[in-house]
Amino acid sequence: MSRKSFLPALLVLFALLLAACGGGATPAVAPEFTATTAPQATATSAPPTPTPIVLVDGLGREVVLAEPATRVVALSTSITESLFAIGAGDQVVGRDDFSTYPEEALQVESIGSLFGELPAEAILALEPDLVIAAETIAPEQVTALEGLGLTIFWQANPINFDDLYANLREMAVLTGRGEQAEALIASIQARVAAVESALEGAEDRPLVFVELDATDPDNPYTVGVGTFLDTLLALAKSENLGARIDSPWPQASSEFLIDQNPDVILLADADWGITPEAVAARAGYDTIAAVQNGQVFPIDSYLTTVPGPRMVDGLEIIAALLHPDLFE
Amino acid sequence: MKSVQVKELCLAYDGFQVVKGVDFTVAPGEVLGLIGPNGAGKSTLIRALSGVLPIQSGEVWVDGTDLGTLSDSQRARLIAVVPQAEPLGGAYTVRQAVMMGRTPYMNWMGNPGPRDQAFVKRALEFASLADLAGRRIAELSGGEQQRVLLARALAQDTPILLLDEPTSHLDLQHQINLLSLVRRLAKENHLAVLLAMHDLNGVSLCADRVALLVDGRLVALGAPDEVLTAENIAAAYRAQVEIIAHPRYGTPLVLPLQD
Amino acid sequence: MRLFSLTFAVLLAALILSVVLGAVWISPVSVLQIITDALPGVELSEVWSAAHAAIVLDIRLPHAILIALTGAALAGSGAAYQGLFRNPLADPYLIGVASGAGLGAVAAMAIHWPTELWNLYLIPAAAFLGAMLTIWLVYQLAKVRNIVPLTTLILAGVAVGSFASALTSFLMLRSDAQIYRAISFLLGGSPLTGWDPVLAVLPYVILGLGSLIFFGHPLNVLQFGEEQAKQMGVSVERVKIYVIVIASLTTAAAVAFSGVIGFVGLIVPHLFRLLGGPDYRKLIPLSIIGGAAALLLADMLARVLLAPSSLPVGIVTALAGAPFFLWILRRAKREVFW
Numbered sequence: 073m074s075r076k077s078f079l080p081a082l083l084v085l086f087a088l089l090l091a092a093c094g095g096g097a098t099p100a101v102a103p104e105f106t107a108t109t110a111p112q113a114t115a116t117s118a119p120p121t122p123t124p125i126v127l128v129d130g131l132g133r134e135v136v137l138a139e140p141a142t143r144v145v146a147l148s149t150s151i152t153e154s155l156f157a158i159g160a161g162d163q164v165v166g167r168d169d170f171s172t173y174p175e176e177a178l179q180v181e182s183i184g185s186l187f188g189e190l191p192a193e194a195i196l197a198l199e200p201d202l203v204i205a206a207e208t209i210a211p212e213q214v215t216a217l218e219g220l221g222l223t224i225f226w227q228a229n230p231i232n233f234d235d236l237y238a239n240l241r242e243m244a245v246l247t248g249r250g251e252q253a254e255a256l257i258a259s260i261q262a263r264v265a266a267v268e269s270a271l272e273g274a275e276d277r278p279l280v281f282v283e284l285d286a287t288d289p290d291n292p293y294t295v296g297v298g299t300f301l302d303t304l305l306a307l308a309k310s311e312n313l314g315a316r317i318d319s320p321w322p323q324a325s326s327e328f329l330i331d332q333n334p335d336v337i338l339l340a341d342a343d344w345g346i347t348p349e350a351v352a353a354r355a356g357y358d359t360i361a362a363v364q365n366g367q368v369f370p371i372d373s374y375l376t377t378v379p380g381p382r383m384v385d386g387l388e389i390i391a392a393l394l395h396p397d398l399f400e
Numbered sequence: 401m402k403s404v405q406v407k408e409l410c411l412a413y414d415g416f417q418v419v420k421g422v423d424f425t426v427a428p429g430e431v432l433g434l435i436g437p438n439g440a441g442k443s444t445l446i447r448a449l450s451g452v453l454p455i456q457s458g459e460v461w462v463d464g465t466d467l468g469t470l471s472d473s474q475r476a477r478l479i480a481v482v483p484q485a486e487p488l489g490g491a492y493t494v495r496q497a498v499m500m501g502r503t504p505y506m507n508w509m510g511n512p513g514p515r516d517q518a519f520v521k522r523a524l525e526f527a528s529l530a531d532l533a534g535r536r537i538a539e540l541s542g543g544e545q546q547r548v549l550l551a552r553a554l555a556q557d558t559p560i561l562l563l564d565e566p567t568s569h570l571d572l573q574h575q576i577n578l579l580s581l582v583r584r585l586a587k588e589n590h591l592a593v594l595l596a597m598h599d600l601n602g603v604s605l606c607a608d609r610v611a612l613l614v615d616g617r618l619v620a621l622g623a624p625d626e627v628l629t630a631e632n633i634a635a636a637y638r639a640q641v642e643i644i645a646h647p648r649y650g651t652p653l654v655l656p657l658q659d
Numbered sequence: 660m661r662l663f664s665l666t667f668a669v670l671l672a673a674l675i676l677s678v679v680l681g682a683v684w685i686s687p688v689s690v691l692q693i694i695t696d697a698l699p700g701v702e703l704s705e706v707w708s709a710a711h712a713a714i715v716l717d718i719r720l721p722h723a724i725l726i727a728l729t730g731a732a733l734a735g736s737g738a739a740y741q742g743l744f745r746n747p748l749a750d751p752y753l754i755g756v757a758s759g760a761g762l763g764a765v766a767a768m769a770i771h772w773p774t775e776l777w778n779l780y781l782i783p784a785a786a787f788l789g790a791m792l793t794i795w796l797v798y799q800l801a802k803v804r805n806i807v808p809l810t811t812l813i814l815a816g817v818a819v820g821s822f823a824s825a826l827t828s829f830l831m832l833r834s835d836a837q838i839y840r841a842i843s844f845l846l847g848g849s850p851l852t853g854w855d856p857v858l859a860v861l862p863y864v865i866l867g868l869g870s871l872i873f874f875g876h877p878l879n880v881l882q883f884g885e886e887q888a889k890q891m892g893v894s895v896e897r898v899k900i901y902v903i904v905i906a907s908l909t910t911a912a913a914v915a916f917s918g919v920i921g922f923v924g925l926i927v928p929h930l931f932r933l934l935g936g937p938d939y940r941k942l943i944p945l946s947i948i949g950g951a952a953a954l955l956l957a958d959m960l961a962r963v964l965l966a967p968s969s970l971p972v973g974i975v976t977a978l979a980g981a982p983f984f985l986w987i988l989r990r991a992k993r994e995v996f997w
Contacts, residue, residue: 132774169968184682184968188843192718192852194967197683199710210768210840215779216852220717319833450890476892483890488745489883491937491995500880504892509940510876538995556891 125245130228131211137223140248141202145195147186148206150380151227151243152177155204157381158244159252166198173374173382196220202246230379232303233264240381260384267307267391270398274309278335278394281313281324281362284377285341289326289354296322300379301340301386308391310336330356336394337362340377342370369393401428401590402463402478402559404449409458411441411448411616418444420616421458426592428559431583433607433624434596437637440613442596446564449594450481462560476504480556482563485545490538494529494548495520497537501555516555523554527581543574550581561585561593567602575599579606600654604628605646612636628652662935666948670727673955677723678715680959682967685711694720721854725916726958726972727951728857728864730923732913734950735868736906737924738931738943742878743902744809747997750925751910754816754903755793757921758823760914763789765827765841769834779851780859783915786844790911793819798903807899809885847920847973856916867909868947874902875940882937920973922980923954929987933996 125137145166146152152171155164161176169185171177183194190213195203203217203224217224225246230236237257244253282301285293294314295301299321305312313334314322337360339346348368357363371393375386392399404426411419419441426432434442447453449460451472460467462478470478480501489497501523502516512520524530527547537545546566553561563582567575583606586593597603603610603624610627612620614636620627633641633654640657678694679687689707693715696703705712736751744753752758767785778784800815801807831841849856877898880888889895910924931945954972957979961970991997 182967184966187839187968188846188971189848189850189969191682191967191969193682193714196710196714196718199708208839210850211772211777212779212782212850216850219853219855220713323832447886452886452889472889472894473892476890479890481887481890483887486884488887491932491997492879492882496879496938497883500883500891503876503880506876508873508876510879536995552891 127225127242127245129224129226129242131214131226133214133226135223135225137202137246141200141246143198143200143202144247145183145198145200145203146171147203147209149173150229150378151204151206152180153378153380153382154240154243155247157256158240158247158249160243160247160249163247165200166195190217192217192220195222204243204246229300231298231300233260233383236260236300236379236381236383256381260381263384264307264387267387271309271391271395274395274398276395278310278367279313279332280305280310280336280338280394281329281332281334282338282340282371282376283346283351284321284373286346286351291323291325292329293321293323296320300383301376304376304383304387304390307387308394310390310394326354326356330359333360334362335365335367337368338376338390338393339368339370340373343373346370403427403592404479404560404594405461406445406449407459407461409445409448409460410456411444411453412456413444413453418616419448419613422613422616422618424611424618424621426560426594428590428592429586430609431586431593431595431607433603433610434594434613435598435600435603435610435627436613439615440636441616442613443564445613446481446562446594446596450479450562451475473504476556476558478558479560479562480553480558482546482549482553482561482566484565484568485542485549487538491536493534493536494540494551495524495533497548498523498529498551498555501552502557504556519555519557523551526554526585527551542569543571543577546570546574546578547581550578554585559591561591563593563595563597565597566595567597567599575602582606600628600633604651604653605649625652628654662931662945663941663948666931666945666952670948670952670955673952673959674723674727677726677955677959678719680963681714681719682962682969683711683714685714690715717854718852721857722849722852722958723955725849725857725860726954728860729913729917729920730927730954731868731947731951732860732864732909733920733924734927734953735871735943735947736910737950738928738939738946739871739874739878739902739906740924741928742874742881742939742942743899743906744813745882745884746813747929748925750921751906752820752919752921752924754797754812754907755820755823756790756907756910757914757919758820758827759793760786760790760911761841761845761919762793762823762827762830763787764844764915764918765830765834768840768844769830779855782844783851783856783859787911787915789823790907790914793823794903794907794911806896807903809899812903843971844918845973846971847918847976848969848971849917851916860912860916863909863912867905867912868943870905871902871909872940872943872947874898875938875943878902878939878943879937918971918973920954920976922976922984923950923957926980926983926987927953930983933987933990937996 127135129135142163143165144155144163146155146164147168149171152164152167153173155161156174156177164180166183167177167180169182184191186208201223203222205214205224205226207229209226214224214226227239227242230239240253240257244250282294283292284295296314296317296319302312302315313332317324337351351357351368352363362368371389375382375389406422406424409419409422436442444453448455455468467475498520499512502512502519506512506516524533527550529547529551532540532544537548567578570578579602582593582595585591595607607624609622610624611618612627612632620632628643630641630643633639642655642657643652644655646653679690689711692703693707693712695701697716733751740749740751740753741747764782764786767782797812797815797819801812831838877893880891880893885895927950928942928946931942931949935941935945957975958972961972961975964970
């Protein structure tokens with residue numbers, strides 16, 4: 073055959089091989105992904121019933137449990153924290169290396185880091201009846217775990233409190249902790265409402281820049297639209313400078329920062345040694361209103377970026393920093 | 401026993417007309433010396449005859465076969481080339497390298513049969529390489545490396561043999577050795593040999609006929625004393641020489657004159 | 660012949676160790692029992708846990724075979740490339756397979772696929788496609804009528820490869836949190852488990868490597884230069900095309916499922932050239948077997964060193980490969996092996 077037709081022929085051959093293999097792969101538990109427009113679960117908030125639990129997860133997969141899970145492996149910091157917060161801590165048999173809150177979680181066996189290849193062996197060895205995965209787990213990894221006979225429930229990261237409540241309710245149904253979950257949700261709602269009402273009289277809407285990462289101090293990373301922290305900033309009656317850049321995790325140049333002149337700078341990278349003094353000393357930053365008025369504050373990165381129940385703590389902290397006169 | 405006939409051969413290379421309408425024949429058992437100044441087209445001619453360079457116009461025939469109709473493998477059974485020694489393939493042993501000359505006859509995996517072994521053995525003996533058969537080429541001297549290339553061409557068992565500046569990097573002893581080997585090959589095995597060389601005196605001693613190539617044209621073709629004349633050399637090389645007869649063999653000796 | 664037997668023995672040992680060792684401790688006896696029981700027609704009374712059986716049969720065994728196939732593909736193609744390009748620095752990624760595969764994979768990762776289109780093989784297929792398109796582009800750029808000058812091919816490969824890498828980095832930075840997923844692929848690692856990836860890769864590797872073995876002799880002759888090879892009757896341009904296409908296909912298939920693993924394709928052929936000589940008829944098969952063994956050993960280290968987490972295997976091959984390369988260099992100064 074001529075050289076020109078060689079390549080397309082190979083591609084067709086590969087496509088056929090793919091189709092043949094793809095058709096043969098039937099995972100043990102969940103059927104093929106079904107198309108859904110609303111990825112969130114359609115669960116109820118009532119206490120669990122002994123009938124089989126059927127939920128649709130964030131990838132549109134239908135997940136079935138005969139009864140609430142008693143051996144759960146949590147594959148993210150926020151999921152571990154959430155499970156403990158709804159009282160399902162005793163049902164958690166595995167967590168990842170970065171799940172370090174609450175302190176009881178440290179007693180749970182870690183299956184290692186989620187970076188790179190999933191530690192499938194460690195997960196299997198724990199013989200879980202449920203694995204709850206967050207957005208860092210890729211769809212092919214979910215299918216891979218399914219192929220090993222595991223039941224996996226995938227949740228998208230919440231970007232606002234309603235998403236968080238929905239995720240908590242899903243976890244509650246899966247672990248039979250409906251009552252505790254509702255109590256937790258109620259308390260969070262109350263605290264959010266308290267912040268909102270305190271801010272009703274707020275006259276100003278400061279322009280805020282949140283610095284997530286300044287490995288390159290001339291081009292720090294911030295948060296944009298589509299993140300929980302952006303939601304917190306909105307709830308705290310402020311304007312997120314990062315929202316002016318078109319990306320959920322945008323990189324802002326120093327020039328942009330100086331030009332836009334934010335009123336407040338929040339340092340979510342304070343845990344990694346960035347101090348307000350260091351920021352103020354950066355070239356050109358002395359013209360920024362936030363620096364001139366001493367409005368550069370370190371904030372706890374966990375409480376403001378881990379999308380779990382303690383985001384409300386983060387909200388309270390940010391609101392107090394931005395409107396100190398309304399929070400004594 | 402075959403002869404090679406070149407008919408009105410024209411060769412172009414990188415847009416330049418390098419060889420312009422060359423005609424000659426080399427008979428079996430004959431050594432034809434190809435001489436000419438740098439850039440005259442000697443190497444180009446050898447490369448075209450061996451199939452490496454495409455022919456612009458004209459034909460090359462080996463007896464009744466037009467080389468243009470042959471595949472690489474078929475051509476390799478008719479024509480073998482002894483190139484100038486280069487450092488390539490130094491990690492192979494002498495025997496491995498000479499065995500590669502049998503490529504046109506061996507199977508795809510290059511596994512030698514008894515005939516191939518026999519040819520290689522004969523070639524190694526002819527080139528006095530039997531003792532060095534297990535040595536790596538890179539460890540040999542320049543003269544020995546050139547003999548390996550000769551043995552490899554021999555193993556290829558072709559009626560036509562082309563040599564492209566085979567003595568350029570050799571010292572006197574090895575030059576003499578190689579040229580006498582070539583002459584023996586032609587006479588004993590009835591090969592048609594085309595020998596392109598700078599060394600005019602070497603050609604004179606070794607060749608039956610000489611062809612003088614200047615600027616891509618064959619300006620003289622005949623016995624050594626007919627071609628190696630002071631006028632021809634002066635015109636071709638723009639160098640003044642005096643020609644005397646070799647004291648022992650009577651062949652023309654080219655003696656350079658200073659300006 | 661002794662070298663073949665020795666290398667094969669190392670391969671067997673590596674395979675066995677790969678199945679016995681892992682993040683979770685399972686006794687070798689159990690492993691043996693599990694595997695024996697899995698053989699058709701054999702029934703042992705089950706004294707092991709279902710989890711252990713799943714680990715051995717669904718994780719370790721197919722993973723070991725996939726890694727072995729990948730190592731074989733990389734080293735075999737690497738040897739062929741070194742022979743074709745007559746360049747000791749040649750590796751299977753020389754003309755852009757890795758960059759193309761990386762771009763394909765990361766591009767597929769950057770798209771938010773609607774669930775009805777999602778397929779497990781989407782990313783490997785995209786990687787494979789990226790690799791083959793890159794090779795085709797490089798070939799088109801380098802060829803002059805019907806001839807492919809090797810130096811031009813390398814230069815075109817470097818240029819296109821750099822461009823693809825830059826695009827890949829750009830995509831990685833722009834696409835939210837997909838960076839980890841992309842880095843995993845680029846450092847070498849297979850997110851797919853089970854037997855399906857093995858079955859998908861198998862035909863390419865078997866056919867590809869099987870064909871490359873037949874090019875041992877032409878590659879030998881090519882070491883004396885393209886002109887001399889042609890004068891000895893080798894159809895040089897055809898050999899070049901075939902070796903490039905077959906080696907690229909084989910490498911692309913391996914990379915599609917195992918990510919970009921470096922050093923194996925470069926070092927293993929050199930090692931066997933040093934031990935067994937320059938004859939490509941032996942070198943290619945030796946590299947195939949040795950490459951499988953080497954990558955299995957590297958993968959074992961990657962899985963065990965930081966258990967239960969695993970290092971990307973590409974990091975282990977680089978860390979182990981670099982000092983190894985230096986050792987080869989020192990040997991090379993003392994004897995002729997290239």
